[in-house]
Amino acid sequence: MRELDVLPRCEAETLRFGEIPKCRYAGSLRAEIAAGRLTPQAAREMLETMFLVRAFESLIVDMKNNKFKPAPDFKFVGATHLSIGQEAVAVGVMAALHGDDYITSSHRGHGHSIAKGAYALRAMDEAQLKNFLGDPNASGTREELLDRAMALHRFKTVAELFGKEAGYCRGRGGGMHIADFNVGHLGANAIVGGSCAIAAGAAFGAQRLGEGKICVGLIGDGATNNGIFHEACNFAAMEQFKRGIPLTFVIENNQYGMTGQQCGEVTGVDYLARRGAAYNAEMMHAEVVDGMNVLAVWDAMLRAAETCRNDQGPVLLEALCYRYYGHSLSDNRTTYRTQEEEEAWRARDPIRAFSREILDAGVMTEAEIAALEQQVTEQMRQAAIDAAASPDPDPAQIEEGLFSNTSCEEVPARFKSPKLLEEPRRARRDGQGRILYRHAVAEALAEEMARDERVVFYGEDVADYGGAFQATVGLISAFGRERVFNTAISEAAIVGTAVGAAMVGLRPVCEIMYIDFMGLTMDQTGNQAAKVRYMFGGKALVPMVVRTTVGGGKGYAGQHSQSLEAMCTMFPGLKVVMPSTAYDAKGLLKTAIRDNDPVIFIEHQLLYTEKGVVPEEEYLIPFGQANIRREGKDLTIVAYSRMVDVALAAAELLAAEGIEAEVIDPRTLIPFDYDAVTTSVQKTGRALLVCQAPETGCFAEHIAYQVQKRAWGSLKAPVRIVAAYNVPPPMSQVLEMENLPTPEKVARNAREILAM
Ligand SMILES: Cc1ncc(C[n+]2csc(CCOP(=O)(O)OP(=O)(O)O)c2C)c(N)n1
Ligand SMILES: [Mg+2]
The missing domain is CATH 3.40.50.920 (Rossmann fold)
Known part of the structure; x- marks a missing residue:
């Protein structure tokens, strides 16, 4: 039974919302240095990183216009979603994070990836830098190692843009799907809003794993109109999480979706930060920030990170900024916005504005700034020349990296002895040693949860009620609400958060009541769960299980009786299991939970009450054996x-x-x-x-x-x-x-x- 009664509360009152601060940052670089919050070196790094992002994207413009060719016969292919004009957001955010914090990113994510990598490298010690360089015996001072690591970072970024084997994702993702798990970058996402639940799940997972990391989900203004954003915000703000989830959404409001205008056209709000009011009484600590001012973003992100690390999250930051170019380079942007508007924003250019701060604070001279810009531009061009000359992926390896085909053989000591509220129940065998199929499911879950504390289980009505088919009754009394909990009716977020949580090392099992409802999860299932391993270069482990059910024969008709397994098998990257007996249900579910790849586990409602012989001794059934x-x-x-x-x-x-x-x-x-x-x-x-x-x-x-x-x-x-x-x-x-x-x-x- 839950601790909280829901009593009538119908007395007259007025519900009030709090205040949302907007553009309150009034600091300056000079003042930050004087106050000891920033060093001159940190300021130089901010400027250098903004130059890096702009140089990378200017390179794309120049390659598209044939002004620059990294190799004589080079032809640039791929997406061109540039964030020129938005550099202060990427850099301000990453400068405020720890090197090992997590981010998720969007189709316009070059800046996020470049800045995340740069700041993570700067935070690394010598051993970590050598590891990044792939050379444990590398010689040189830390500064020299860092220089080499930064050069490799530039090279791997451009190589991925060119679809090369040496790229961050081995050319499987490209610039629009770049990730580097070594530095906590959980992936850019070309599905608008597609990363929202992944970010929430990663934050949830990071908190449960107790590693002190937070997750920042960087999304566009357009993404906040997608259902998954709302589901993810609600998930992250659920009151049953006694500790607030360490998640910050940074809405990079560049004023447009592709061309749809946030303000005055496709939303009913002037500021998207207002949406925080929908999710919890703290309004997700919403705040509007001047996204053209790198110091304002850095300051807000520092505070947001602290809120998250103090278990007070989630946080919602809206950074006001502007995309100088069109949605992509094929959009000349003349049909939907004026030159006056563009000029007004360009007058607040983040790099020029911060350069002025640097001069004013006496950190660098004008000549030094110009030299830095020149140096970074040349470094990027060199990275492009090197990347263009590097090998393409080997067509013979096209299938490599889809599945890890590994499983958790040994539970790390830290997670080996979960705290139990009571011994998990075993189903009573009948005279022939038989139990119900649904009890076999519950036994598999209970055994795996008792084996490994990283296994958590959630879904709609699965906690006190034990699921719509009573297949998980008793789990909450053994494992408690920390590991068995109800979610809102948010199928997409259920699956998406499992993806994020699995990527950071939790081993979530979630439940989608009927396979008919998988339709609501298809982006998270087919575009996210199925793809995060292969698309990001075969590096991620995604140890998650989605349990769901098929029906039929019960008169439930069109929306509760379908057999949609083919909707899952059609996405390479998912394993799909359909047990026919209690024995198989238990052995296969245990295998699924230990598997390091995403598994869709489909139970049959009419089999739940069928009995089968299920030994009390532990057993596993391997996948792929008829x-x-x-x-x-x-x-x-x-x-x-x-x-x-x-x-x-x-x-x-x-x-x-x-x-x-x-x-x-x-x-x-x-x-x-x-x-x-x-x-x-x-x-x-x-x-x-x-x-x-x-x-x-x-x-x-x-x-x-x-x-x-x-x-x-x-x-x-x-x-x-x-x-x-x-x-x-x-x-x-x-x-x-x-x-x-x-x-x-x-x-x-x-x-x-x-x-x-
Ligand atoms: C689910 C989905 N719908 C539509 C698109 C096509 N599309 C790509 S980017 C984009 C605009 C996204 O706007 P926003 O979230 O503000 O990000 P921005 O492009 O401004 O960075 C659209 C509509 C997509 N990739 N995914
Ligand atoms: Mg936008």
Whole structure:
């Protein structure tokens, strides 16, 4: 039972909101140096980093205009989302962070990546710099090592822009999807808003892992209108988190989405910081900052970071800034904004403004500033020349890095002995050693949570209630609300936060009540969970599990009865599991939780109350190993999840007629045990595939193709699929039964292909 009662509270009153500070920073470099908050060296580094960002992006402009060619026959391809004009935001934020804090970034993220890398390197000791250089025996002073590391950082950044093997993501991501996990950069995201829940999950994960790190989610003004932003803000501000999540969203408000104007057109608010009022009584400590002033951004971010480190987050900063160029270089920006507007912002140019501060504070002379700019420009050009000459990725390695194919064999000592409120419950075995499928699910979770403190479990109604299907009853009493908690009805945030939390080292298991609701998560599932490893160069581990369920047969109709597993199998990078028995459910779920890759674990609602023998001793079932449920020589029936029972019943009917069907349950769809199916079809010569999804686009179509590819010479008849009709699941019992495969239907199809 929860600690808090919800009593009636209907007395008359006026709800009030607090104040949101706007552009309150009144400092100067001279004053910051005098106060000891900044050193002259730190100021030089701020200027140098802004020059670096601008030099990198000016290079892109020059390459696009053919004013600069890093190699004689070089042709620049790829996105050109430039942040020229916005450098103070990237640099002010990164200058205020610790080297190992996390960030997420956007499609306009060159500046974030360059500045994050530069500041992380500056914070590294000699051993860390040598590690970054990939040369443990590197010689030289720390200054020399840092110079070399900065040169490598520039090179790896440009190499990624060019899609080269030496780039940060081995040319799999490019400039729009750049990440460097070595320095806490969890990735730029070309899905507008796509990173919001990842940032919230990373902050949540970092807090739970107790490493003192925070996460900054850098997003555009346009991203704040996307649902995932709101879900992520709500997730981060949930009151049940007794400690505030160490998350700061920095909205880089450059006034436009692509061309849609934040103020006066596509939102109803003058300042996006106002949105903080929607999420908690602290209004997420919202603040509007002058994003053209690097010191103002740095000051606000320092305070935000402190708030986060004191467990008082989340924080919402809106930095007002301006994108000098169009959305990309193919947008000449003349149709939607005036020259006067551009000039007014350019007059507040962040680099020129900070150069004036530097002069005024006596940190550098005008000549020194000019020389620094010149030096940085030349360094960038040299990086481009070197990158252009470096090798492309090897086409033979195109598949490399998709999965880590590793699992957690040994739990680090720190997480080995979780604090338990009580011993996790074991289901009572019946006389034959059987328990319910749903109890097998709960046992797997309980065992893995007791094994490894990094395993947390959350979703809608999973805590006190134990989930819509009662599959997780009892977990909260054993593990407490720190590790088992309800979320809001925010499917996208449930999956997205799991991605972020997994990327920083937690091992989240989350629940999406019905697979029908996976549609609401598809960006987080297909564009994020599935891609963060491969797209970022095969480096991330994403040890997360999404548990979800399929139904059918209960009269729940179109939006609660679909079999959408093919919606998950179509994204390379996800493993997809569909257990058909209690034994498999337990062994496979335990494997899924230990797996270091993202797993979509699909349970069947009608199997929850089916019993199966489940040993009390620990066991795991490896992925990619089919189970031959019945041997036979006449035809091969492949079925998964509840359809295995249908196939077995069909095999019984056929056996009565003297037909021996072999029934294979692949158990995991990705990876799929092609060998088991191929070997069987080579023996029987006939393949019948059963699934309860509509025929068009179902996973059985993929199996059919693979059977034909691998066992063509053995086939005596066309491969046949028994699937649902191409209609949404109807409610009427008569129609629903007609729609679903039955033993009779499977047996009839078997007879037909045997007659061919
Ligand atoms: C979900 C999604 N919708 C649309 C796009 C196309 N698109 C790319 S950038 C962009 C504008 C984003 O605006 P904002 O968040 O303010 O970032 P900015 O480009 O201004 O940095 C749009 C619409 C996309 N990439 N992703
Ligand atoms: Mg914008």
